Amino acid sequence: MKKTFLALILLTFALACTKPDAGLQSVSSISLKISESAGVYWIGESEPISLNAELIDNKGNIISNYAGEITYFANDKELSSNIYRFEDEGSFTFKAKLGNRLSSESNIFTVKNPKKELNKIVIESGFVNKYAVTQTILNSVPELRVKGFDNKGNEIPIKKGLKAKNNNEAIDLNNLIFSKKGTQDISVNAYGKETNIKFEVRSPRTFDLIKIPIIFHFCPPYSKTDEIAYKKALETLQNDYINYVNQIFRNQYETDIRQHDPNAQDTFIEFFLAETDPDGNKLEQKGVNILPFSRPQQTSIIYDWSSQEAAEYFQKRDNLIRRWNPNLYLNVILEPFNNNYGYAGIAFDAAFDKSREKLIPTEFFDLPLANYNGFFGYHSIYIKETDMPFIALNGYLHISPLSTENTLIHEIGHILGLPHIFGNSTECRDAIHSDGLLDTPTVSNGKVVTNCDGIAFTQRNVMGYFPTDKKFYFTYDQVTVMRARIIAGLNLPTPNNKAKAGRKIGLDANASYFKQRNMIKCNGFAN
Incomplete structure (x- = not known):
């Protein structure tokens, strides 16, 4: 009886000495704060979320530094910490609890398995x-x-x-x-x-530097407007226009290489203005020959190439090229501008000398361009040595750096074997529908800026058409093609043709050679 009475006294004393939790008593409400918004989360991919409670006292103030224990729940299941990692699929809501005070339920977190x-x-x-x-x-x-x-x-x-x-x-x-x-x-x-x-x-490549002499044959102008352009073109040549051409061929036009397609490469080909005529006489102006004849002017909407005047002009032009031997000069004829002419420039490209085929690196013959006979015909079209590469430009100002089309540089590309980047097709069929090269975009025609897979690109390749900007580079594969012409091209002023430089064109009339095509016509003035 005494022991029971003593225990009762001790219990009463203990209760008298215990005070209620002052912090808990002061909490009026609890709300849950989550580090991320509700939404879709992925097992193994999404970062864990952190759960934190915000406590408010009965005066509406936030209670900071509360030392009591707060419990967190996911779908009413108690968590061991306030960090939750998404390890199970399903929908989850979260709550926080302090004593008998419970936060509102969170929005729904949906957890999915990426596998x-x-x-x-x-x-x-x-x-x-x-x-x-x-x-x-x-x-x-x-x-x-x-x-x-x-x-x-x-x-x-x-x-x-x-x-x-x-x-x-x-x-x-x-x-x-x-x-x-x-x-x-x-x-x-x-x-x-x-x-x-x-x-x-x-790997980037280096080649022996090839320097090619170039001669510009100026046809007399038609009108006062042509006269102005004619004089401007002569002035442009005097002001080192050829240096601009060389910058493009040496891949040096843009100083910041990051603005180039990484496939843009140095051709190691340069040009210089011829200093003498075929008889050894010094030219009055380097690189300039003034012709005693011009292309016949016509007033019809479509130029009549079958006219007697045109036939006579062609004969004069052919005789001109024979005299200015293509083994000695790269011949460029500048004709007066005429809208009914139908194109900005033409290039009669160089054939290959079949006997030098083995000198051409195998990487050229690895290209679709050289292997798809039905489209490009490298091994199927045979011609005579009388084939004479040259360029004809419609309008004197095509040799101006101000021209965004870079027509002359474009036509030199043709002389050295390059097709347009859009090839000859008007539809997207396969790798050959483009130009037969691997590092130029495959496109269906020259007026588009998306490739056949729908990828947009900036058309700054010299052999493109679309005049979005000045065209200023050739690619690795294009260099491969041009260097093959340098090695084995027929009737080009290159080192391998020096032995033929003293001969007249056409002596080997029965010899056979192979080439891509006879002429490349560049429509309009966007080439």
């Missing part, structure tokens, strides 16, 4: 999106980004689950620079889905 939802992954390349090709040069950056999508086209994050390889060697896509040449097969895998993209990486 179940992922339908496909794709690789996007900033490089491809800029240049519309997958050929490139050492030390360039492909700028790769990988995206995942569900079967409805909604994007799914796959960054943490992504593995990437280049030729089966693990890589970091964020720091990928092409440091090896050859085929680079970039493959990516995420949650059971795979895709890949291939690049062909080449």
Whole structure:
């Protein structure tokens, strides 16, 4: 009895000494603050969220530095901490509890499994999106980004689950620079889905520098307007226009190489103004020959090439080229401007000397251009040595740097074997519908700025048409084609043709050679 009485006294004393939790008593309400908004989250990809309670006293003030224990719940299941990692699929809401005070339920967080939802992954390349090709040069950056999508086209994050390889060697896509040449097969895998993209990486090349003499044959002008342009063209040649041409051919027009397509390459070809005529007489103005005849003027809307006057002019022109031997001079005829002429310039391109075919590097014959006989006919069309490469320009100011078309440079490209970048087709069929080269965009015609895969690009290649800006470079593959002409081109003023420089054109009338086509006509003034 005494023991019971003593225990009762001790309990009464203990209760008298215990005070209610002053902090808890002062809390009027509790609300839940979550570090991220409600929405869709992905197992293995989404970052954890942090849960925090905001306590308000009965005067509406926020209680800071509360030391009591707050409990957090996900779908009414108590959590061990205020950090929640998404590890299970489903819909989740969160609450916070302090004593008997409970926060409102959060909005719904939907958690999905990317392994179940992922339908496909794709690789996007900033490089491809800029240049519309997958050929490139050492030390360039492909700028790769990988995206995942569900079967409805909604994007799914796959960054943490992504593995990437280049030729089966693990890589970091964020720091990928092409440091090896050859085929680079970039493959990516995420949650059971795979895709890949291939690049062909080449080393920059050097060649022997070739210097080609050029002569401009000026037809007399028709009118006062032509007279002004005629004098301006002569002045332009005196003011070192040829240096501008050389800047393009040497890939030096833009000082900031980042503005170039990385495939833009130095041709190691330069031009200089001829100083003497075929008889050895010094020219009054370097590179200039004033003709005693002009193209016949016509008033009809469409130029009549079958007229007697035109036939006589062609005969005079052919005799002119024979006299100014194409093995000694690159001949450019500047004719008065006439709208019914039908094109800005024409190029009668050089054939190959069949006997020198083995001197041409094999990389030329690896190009579709050289192998698709039905389209380009490199090995199927045979001609006589009387074939005489030359350029005819309609209008004197086509040799002005002010011309955004770069017509002369464009036509020299044709002389040295280059097609337009859009080839000869008007539709997107295959790799050959374009120009037969691998590092120029495949396009269906010269007036578009998207390739056949719908990728937009800036058309600044010299052999394009669309006049979006001054065209100022040739690509690696285009250089390959031009250097093949330098090695084996017939009737060109190149080192390999020096032995023929003293002969008249046409002595080997029965010899056979092979070439691409007879003439390339450049329509309009956007070439």
